[in-house]
Structures are given as C-alpha cells and as structure tokens.
Amino acid sequence: MSFMTLSSGKSLWRGYEYYKNNRVCYKSIKSDTEIEGKVVGNGKTYTVVIDTEHPRKSKCNCPHADGKHIICKHMVALYFATFPKVAEAYYNEVIAYEEEQERIQSEMEEKVIDYINSLKKDELRQKLFEVLFDGPEWMFNRFYRENIEW
Numbered sequence: 001m002s003f004m005t006l007s008s009g010k011s012l013w014r015g016y017e018y019y020k021n022n023r024v025c026y027k028s029i030k031s032d033t034e035i036e037g038k039v040v041g042n043g044k045t046y047t048v049v050i051d052t053e054h055p056r057k058s059k060c061n062c063p064h065a066d067g068k069h070i071i072c073k074h075m076v077a078l079y080f081a082t083f084p085k086v087a088e089a090y091y092n093e094v095i096a097y098e099e100e101q102e103r104i105q106s107e108m109e110e111k112v113i114d115y116i117n118s119l120k121k122d123e124l125r126q127k128l129f130e131v132l133f134d135g136p137e138w139m140f141n142r143f144y145r146e147n148i149e150w
C-alpha cells in the first residue's frame with residue numbers, strides 16, 4: 001500500500017495545509033526510502049521519520065501517532081514537502097472532485113426547479129403536503145413556525 005492510500009482523507013488534507021503553510025521546518029533524506037524532518041504542530045515541534053516503502057513504519061512523536069502504526073498529518077506534511085509534485089497532483093484532484101460535486105448539485109437543482117415549474121396547482125398542493133407530512137419532523141416544524149405560527 002502506498003503512503004497516500006494509507007492516510008485518512010482528513011490527515012491528507014490537514015497535512016497538505018501544514019505543507020502549504022511551511023510547517024515543515026527541517027527535512028533530511030536519510031536513505032532511498034527514509035526521510036526525517038521536523039514539523040511544527042500546535043505549539044510543539046514534532047520529530048517525524050517517514051518510510052516511503054513501508055509507510056506503517058513511519059514515526060511521529062505527536063499524541064495522535066506516537067507508538068501507533070498510523071499516518072498522521074505531520075507525516076503527510078513531510079511527505080508532500082519531499083514530493084511537491086505529488087502534493088500539487090493531490091490538490092488538483094481534490095479541487096476537481098469538489099467542482100464535480102458542485103456541478104452535480106446545481107444540475108440536480110435545475111432539474112428540481114424545472115419539475116416544480118411543470119406542476120399544476122393541485123399537483124403542487126399534493127406534493128407540498130407529501131413533503132411536509134412524510135418528510136423529517138424538523139422540516140414540518142420549521143414550515144409551521146415560519147408560515148402558520150407567525
């Protein structure tokens with residue numbers, strides 16, 4: 001398994017932010033597969049060693065990762081600082097994914113608006129009734145407060 005696929009989505013993103021905010025204050029290539037570094041956390045500087053061949057052997061002395069075989073944001077930050085092209089590819093992938101999600105969302109909104117506009121008055125009444133009485137309770141309560149109880 002590669003370094004990035006073993007990291008959680010949250011660690012990847014936070015690690016990317018750390019890398020971008022220059023929190024990797026020291027970096028040294030120890031061997032073909034090992035990189036040592038220092039990463040500034042919240043008020044503390046952590047010592048990080050990443051192993052690109054065996055990612056689970058990577059170490060960081062932060063409370064989250066110390067003594068455990070997990071990939072933390074400090075390791076990710078050091079990884080991205082060592083491989084900036086991988087960092088940029090990761091960032092572009094995140095942006096492309098978000099843009100795709102936004103595109104899908106606005107496409108769905110447009111379809112719903114078209115659908116609502118196509119309905120006749122009695123169909124609209126029936127649909128509103130169904131949405132309010134079959135939908136979640138908060139929706140009913142909000143509708144009641146905003147339109148009836150005022």
Ligand SMILES: [Zn+2]
Nearest residue numbers: 060062072074
């Ligand atoms: Zn850490």
